[in-house]
Amino acid sequence: MPNDLRIRRASELVLGTSGPEVLVSARAAAILLRYAQLDRYHLYHRGEDAETDETLVALKTAALIWREIATGTRSAARPELAPQLEWLSTKQAADALAMTDRAIRKAIRENRLQANTVGRAYRINREQLAHFKARKGTS
Structure with missing residues (x-):
């Protein structure tokens, strides 16, 4: 997976012909899932909105792939000093x-x-x- 050194502007990340959609990089997805606690949100609100569920699953999939490539592990690192x-x-x-x-x-x-x-x-x-x-x- 090539490392895109160019930081894309917000206007470049908004796409869509049938309404605006946002493109999120796998690294950004990993940051959002970890620090915005989107996993926790998904856990408590699963099933309320199918599109939101699918979006969160897509973010999680991209984040896991990025983590595996970047760190060699699919799981997010724990906040404690464990292993x-x-x-x-x-x-x-x-x-x-x-x-x-x-x-x-x-x-x-x-x-x-x-x-x-x-x-x-x-x-x-x-x-x-x-x-x-x-x-x-x-x-």
């Missing part, structure tokens, strides 16, 4: 992106990369690193 394999040190993240660990720490301080603090060290979730990589356009 150590989901979390990277700044050095591991830097190696994965061909950056310095200093640049990674700077991105964390500037809130461009989300990380958890464990003692005096940062732990970076693989999914967050994949989002950061996609925003930077790093190959």
Whole structure:
């Protein structure tokens, strides 16, 4: 799946001849499902509107495919520091992106990369690193 480095404008994402429809990238779907809690919404409102149900299923499918490609796992990462394999040190993240660990720490301080603090060290979730990589356009 090629990484489109060009950020599309909102007007380019609205389509449709029989009424407006919105195009959502798989990465954006993953962000929406995780942080807007659309999974929870779907759980409590399933069956109320067939079109909404199908849209949420499509978003979930796209998000799972993106997560699998970006992180190697289909499930969303848990917010707790559970399995150590989901979390990277700044050095591991830097190696994965061909950056310095200093640049990674700077991105964390500037809130461009989300990380958890464990003692005096940062732990970076693989999914967050994949989002950061996609925003930077790093190959």
